[in-house]
Amino acid sequence: MKENPQINISAHSAAADAGWTTMITPHRGWLDWRLKQLWRYRDLISLFVWRDFVSLYKQTILGPLWHIVQPLLTTITFTIIFGKIANLPTNGIPPFLFYMSGIVGWTYFSNNITKTSSTFVTNSALLGKVYFHRLVIPISIAISNLISFFIQFAIFLIFLAVYYFQGFPVHMTYWACYTPLFLLMLAGYGLGGGIIVSALTTRYRDLTQLVAFGVQLAMYVTPVIYPLSKAGPHYRWLLQYNPLTPVVEGFRLGFLGAGDVTLTQLGISFGVMLILLAIGTMLFTHVEKTFMDTV
Amino acid sequence: MCETAISVENVSKAYRLGQIGGGTLREDVARWWAKLRGKPDPFLKIGEEHHARKIGEQFWALDNVSFQVKQGEVLGVIGRNGAGKSTLLKILSQVTTPTSGQIKIKGRIASLLEVGTGFHPELTGRENIFLNGAILGMTKAEIRKKLDEIVAFSEIEDFIDTPVKRYSSGMYVRLAFAVAAHLEPEILIVDEVLAVGDAEFQKKCLGKMQSVSRNDGRTVLFVSHQIAAVTRLCERALWLDAGRIKQHGEANSVCSEYLANGSSAMSRRIWANGDRAPGNEWVRLESIEAFSNGKPASNLDIQSALDICINYRALKGGKILIPNVHFYTDDGTIIFISHDWHSGWRTKPKPRGLYQTIFTVPGNFFNEGRITVKVAVSTYQPFEVHFEEPDAIAFTVVDSSGEMTSRGDYAGHLPGIVRPLIGSRTGLLSE
Numbered sequence: 001m002k003e004n005p006q007i008n009i010s011a012h013s014a015a016a017d018a019g020w021t022t023m024i025t026p027h028r029g030w031l032d033w034r035l036k037q038l039w040r041y042r043d044l045i046s047l048f049v050w051r052d053f054v055s056l057y058k059q060t061i062l063g064p065l066w067h068i069v070q071p072l073l074t075t076i077t078f079t080i081i082f083g084k085i086a087n088l089p090t091n092g093i094p095p096f097l098f099y100m101s102g103i104v105g106w107t108y109f110s111n112n113i114t115k116t117s118s119t120f121v122t123n124s125a126l127l128g129k130v131y132f133h134r135l136v137i138p139i140s141i142a143i144s145n146l147i148s149f150f151i152q153f154a155i156f157l158i159f160l161a162v163y164y165f166q167g168f169p170v171h172m173t174y175w176a177c178y179t180p181l182f183l184l185m186l187a188g189y190g191l192g193g194g195i196i197v198s199a200l201t202t203r204y205r206d207l208t209q210l211v212a213f214g215v216q217l218a219m220y221v222t223p224v225i226y227p228l229s230k231a232g233p234h235y236r237w238l239l240q241y242n243p244l245t246p247v248v249e250g251f252r253l254g255f256l257g258a259g260d261v262t263l264t265q266l267g268i269s270f271g272v273m274l275i276l277l278a279i280g281t282m283l284f285t286h287v288e289k290t291f292m293d294t295v
Numbered sequence: 296m297c298e299t300a301i302s303v304e305n306v307s308k309a310y311r312l313g314q315i316g317g318g319t320l321r322e323d324v325a326r327w328w329a330k331l332r333g334k335p336d337p338f339l340k341i342g343e344e345h346h347a348r349k350i351g352e353q354f355w356a357l358d359n360v361s362f363q364v365k366q367g368e369v370l371g372v373i374g375r376n377g378a379g380k381s382t383l384l385k386i387l388s389q390v391t392t393p394t395s396g397q398i399k400i401k402g403r404i405a406s407l408l409e410v411g412t413g414f415h416p417e418l419t420g421r422e423n424i425f426l427n428g429a430i431l432g433m434t435k436a437e438i439r440k441k442l443d444e445i446v447a448f449s450e451i452e453d454f455i456d457t458p459v460k461r462y463s464s465g466m467y468v469r470l471a472f473a474v475a476a477h478l479e480p481e482i483l484i485v486d487e488v489l490a491v492g493d494a495e496f497q498k499k500c501l502g503k504m505q506s507v508s509r510n511d512g513r514t515v516l517f518v519s520h521q522i523a524a525v526t527r528l529c530e531r532a533l534w535l536d537a538g539r540i541k542q543h544g545e546a547n548s549v550c551s552e553y554l555a556n557g558s559s560a561m562s563r564r565i566w567a568n569g570d571r572a573p574g575n576e577w578v579r580l581e582s583i584e585a586f587s588n589g590k591p592a593s594n595l596d597i598q599s600a601l602d603i604c605i606n607y608r609a610l611k612g613g614k615i616l617i618p619n620v621h622f623y624t625d626d627g628t629i630i631f632i633s634h635d636w637h638s639g640w641r642t643k644p645k646p647r648g649l650y651q652t653i654f655t656v657p658g659n660f661f662n663e664g665r666i667t668v669k670v671a672v673s674t675y676q677p678f679e680v681h682f683e684e685p686d687a688i689a690f691t692v693v694d695s696s697g698e699m700t701s702r703g704d705y706a707g708h709l710p711g712i713v714r715p716l717i718g719s720r721t722g723l724l725s726e
Contacts, residue, residue, distance in 0.1 A: 019298075024389060024398040044429040051415055051426055058417045058458075129409040130430055131389040289392040292385070293310060 028289055030282045038133045048140035053147060067151040071107060075100040082225050091227045091258050094168050097159060098256070102224035104152045105186060105251050109244065110215045111145040112190020117197035117211045120291055127292065134288045135281070138195055142187045149183070160255060175254035178266070182247050185273050189244060192276035199280075199287040202294050223248055228260040243269040298401065300482055300514040301364040301387070306396035307538075308357040308382050356382040357393070358538040366401070366481075367512040369504075371529035371546055373522065373553055378535040380518045384408060384486050387516070402481025402514070405432055409486075411471035416460035420451065420470055423459050427474045441477045448503075449473035469496060476503045482514045483507065497524075504528060522550050523663055526693055551594040551691040554625075554665050562593040562690045569608070573682035574672075577614050580682060581606040581649070583670050585690045597663065597694040597702075597714065603654040605670055612646035616681065618672045620654050625665040630712050659701060659716035661692045662709065 057063045075096060082088045083095035090098040116138045120127065123137055163170055194211075201207045221238050223231065228249055231239050239245050246265040253259025329335065357379045364370050372380050385391050387398065388406035413430040414423050424445055428438040438445075446455055449470045451462075459467065485504065505528055508515045519525055525532055525546060532549035534542040542549045563584040566572030573580045585592045586602040595601055605618050617640070622630040635641075635652050668690075671683040694702055701716045702709060 020399045020401055021403070022389075022400040024386065024393065024400070026393050026395055026397075028392070043435045047426050047429045047435070051418065051422075054422070055415055055417045126413050126430070128385075128390055129412045130406060132430060132432070292391045 026289075028285060030286055033281055033285055034133060038135055038139075041133050041136050044132055045136050045140045045143065048137065049143045049147075052140070052144040064151065067148045068155055071100070071103050071152045072155065074103055078103070078225060088226045089230045091229060092169060093252075093256050093258055094163055094170070097156075097163055097168075097170060098227075098252070099225060100156050100159060101252050101256055102248055104149065104156050105182065105248055106219060106222070106224050107152065108145055108149040108183070109186040109190045110219075111148065112142055112187060113194045113197070113215060114208075114212055115141045115145070116191055116194025118201065118208045119194070119198040120202050120287075121198075121205060121208065124292070134284065135195075138191055138198075141194075142191050145190075146183070146187070156255075169257070170255075171257045172255055173253060173257055175250055175259070175261075178250060178254060181266075181270070182251050185247050185270060186244075188273040188277050192273065192280040195280040195284045196276075199283045199291075202287055202291040218242075218244075223260075227252075227258070243272045245269075298366045299363050299399075300366040300368070300401050301516075302399040303360060303362050303383075304397050304399070306357055306360045306383075306386065306393045306398060307355060308379075308386060308391075309353045309355050309394045311353060355538050357386075359396070360535075360538070360540055361396075362533060362540060362543050364514055364516065366514055367508065368531060369508045369515045369517065369529045371525035371532040371550075372516060372518040372535060373520075373525055373532055373550065374535035374541075377537075379538040380535055381408075381486060383535070384484055384516070384518060387484055400482065403432070404482045404484060405475075405478040405480035406484040407431075407475045407486065408484075410468050410475070414459055414467070414471065417458055419458055420449075420455040420462070421446075423470070424474055427471065428478075431475065431478055432480070433478065437479075445473045445477050448476060465493060465496070472496070472500055476500070476507075479511075480513070482516070484516045486518045487520065501528060522554060526550050526663075547594060547693045551693060554691050562688050563591055564688055573684045574607070574610075575681050577609065577611055578616050578672050578681045579608050579610060580670065580672070580684060581608055583668070583684075583687050585668070585688055592690055594691045594693050595661070596658075597661065597692050598658045600658045601656045601661070601690075603656075603668060603670075603688075605652045605654075606649065607652075607672060608649050609645045609647050613644050615640070615642065615644050615674050616650075616672050617641070617675065618652045618670065621669040621671070622656075622661075623667045623669065624662070624712060625667070628712060630661070630666070660713055662711050662714040663692050663694045665689060665691050 056066075060066060062069060078099040079096050082099070083090070119137050119141070127134070160170065197207055197211050219225075221235075222242055222244050223239060228236075228239055228245060246261045246269045249259040249261040250266055251259075253261055360379075360383065372383065374380050382391075384406065385408070386393050387400075388404065388408060390408075411427065413427055415426060418426065421442075424442065425435065425438050428445075429435065446452055449455075449466075449472075451466050451469060454462065454466060459470075462470070483504075501524060504515060504517070507513050508528075515528075517525065517528060529546040531544065532542075532546040533540060534549050534553050542552055563582070565582040566580060569579055583603065583605045585595070586604055587595050587599045592599075592601065603620055605620075607616075607618065609616060617634050617636070619632060619634040621632045624630060633654055635654070638652065666689060667686050668688050669683065669685040670687045672681045673679060674681065701714050
């Protein structure tokens with residue numbers, strides 16, 4: 001029995017339209033973000049986070065120790081080069097703590113953006129075979145990096161306590177309570193920037209290298225290795241317009257007692273982050289329909 | 296229930312050929328800069344005129360495909376390589392979107408486009424069950440509930456706590472399918488995953504898919520090149536050819552049409568022109584045809600008897616002419632040969648005239664698949680072959696499971712050159 005392939009279906013669809021679970025169409029709105037669906041995949045997010053953590057643990061000798069060794073080494077290097085040799089000012093805060101506070105926050109942002117920016121490319125095999133909400137992977141990356149952040153943060157607090165009890169002029173202020181907000185903003189910027197780049201890497205793979213390089217440069221225009229107050233007048237505006245500046249300065253103000261930031265600046269930065277995330281999600285939604293054809 | 300589970304409406308999918316854009320930003324910028332200066336594209340090969348030709352060309356993997364699948368139906372999707380089967384499945388699995396058209400789905404879909412999606416080599420089998428299950432759409436609670444069943448189905452309980460990188464490929468595939476077999480979607484899509492794995496495993500998978508559709512009423516879409524598996528498992532089949540639907544209907548008939556399309560032989564051949572028909576000055580072949588139950592048979596049900604009817608003309612009287620038929624499987628193995636020894640003409644020379652010889656093969660003898668027939672007419676003492684026509688006709692034997700076949704309730708692949716239904720007796724010997 002041979003059926004005519006060009007079935008006229010309009011007679012059925014009007015009545016049955018209400019009952020369909022899913023409709024697959026060529027176009028998806030730029031705002032069709034399917035956040036409820038994302039929530040349904042929360043188990044998968046937690047499993048990805050757990051997988052990343054366990055595989056790191058199992059694959060390397062240092063394993064979780066790597067989370068400690070790397071920032072420590074970087075802080076020591078910065079202390080020697082920027083503190084002792086270049087003699088950059090730190091506004092009276094012990095250089096070691098100064099650099100560590102910047103590194104801890106910056107590493108989280110940098111990890112987020114670099115790992116997220118290659119999502120489509122590194123996971124193309126998996127994404128080509130099965131469907132799950134595409135933001136699951138970037139979100140699981142942000143949460144995995146959080147674990148690494150907490151380890152480094154603990155080390156930082158230990159050193160802070162040591163310095164405090166040794167009588168150095170460091171003290172915590174109420175700005176320390178904004179830490180969850182800082183984390184959210186670092187995650188938001190990392191995620192937002194990362195998903196914009198990953199949406200673009202489906203066409204141009206070399207953009208991922210640009211990101212690594214770009215993040216390095218960005219660190220120098222953020223007050224990570226020097227305080228905002230000591231930035232030269234000609235280029236100060238660069239730092240003031242950098243949305244990450246309030247976060248870094250705020251973190252420093254909270255834990256070390258010296259930072260150049262106001263709530264307004266933080267608020268504006270938060271708003272910019274939301275806009276960036278929104279743009280990133282729209283672009284991501286637009287690209288994910290067909291990225292498997294070009295990646 | 297007659298509700299529609301999947302409704303595919305005028306779906307087309309186009310792919311762009313050649314390199315998309317330049318591949319890297321550097322190439323695109325260089326190309327643009329050259330164009331600005333009026334210079335030729337720096338990345339064209341020598342002799343190539345217009346790179347844009349390659350960039351713009353489109354390839355329609357699917358071309359205006361429409362069909363519906365009812366709830367609980369098992370649909371087989373067949374077609375040659377490159378027909379668009381995997382593309383259709385990718386669109387249904389939402390891995391990519393159609394270029395035009397739409398699909399309406401009722402129910403949760405789980406796709407098995409690959410075995411062991413997302414397996415991480417460092418994690419143990421047990422840990423990978425959770426990861427793979429979640430990727431395929433289960434929640435942690437669901438997986439936990441079914442963990443024991445899954446481990447038991449995979450038959451690798453002893454190795455379940457070793458990292459998967461130590462597994463053999465067979466174990467790997469067993470574990471992966473065990474997870475997938477315990478998904479509970481309303482619609483299951485399976486893409487040739489049964490191509491891997493040994494015969495035992497394939498048997499198990501087919502059995503599980505069958506029970507999933509018969510007992511749980513799930514809709515199954517099954518893409519495979521193993522036509523025997525499709526006829527066994529599926530009620531209906533969809534034949535895709537170069538992106539279009541060639542046929543959509545009952546599985547047995549679509550499959551045998553598909554198989555028949557591969558070879559040029561049909562179940563009936565007629566030679567109208569006497570001079571070009573096989574033969575010599577003594578005898579010419581006029582026609583050969585396969586019949587079953589009085590009707591021409593291109594697909595033969597395995598239980599039915601088969602008649603091969605040969606019409607030939609003795610041009611000059613006086614020779615003993617013995618027609619014989621040779622049956623071959625589709626890979627060229629000879630099944631058997633039969634001569635017309637017992638119709639009474641064995642020792643009688645045939646006078647001039649048109650003769651008809653009918654060979655009858657009983658039902659429940661041939662195995663499933665495509666059978667080709669060679670026909671010849673010979674004389675013995677002295678031995679002489681008047682003509683021999685290989686691949687004269689062909690027909691397909693199909694078997695849906697039934698009580699009075701040798702298959703019975705078995706769902707797996709039955710090898711063998713013949714499949715006779717032989718008798719058996721069972722009696723209790725002792726308590």
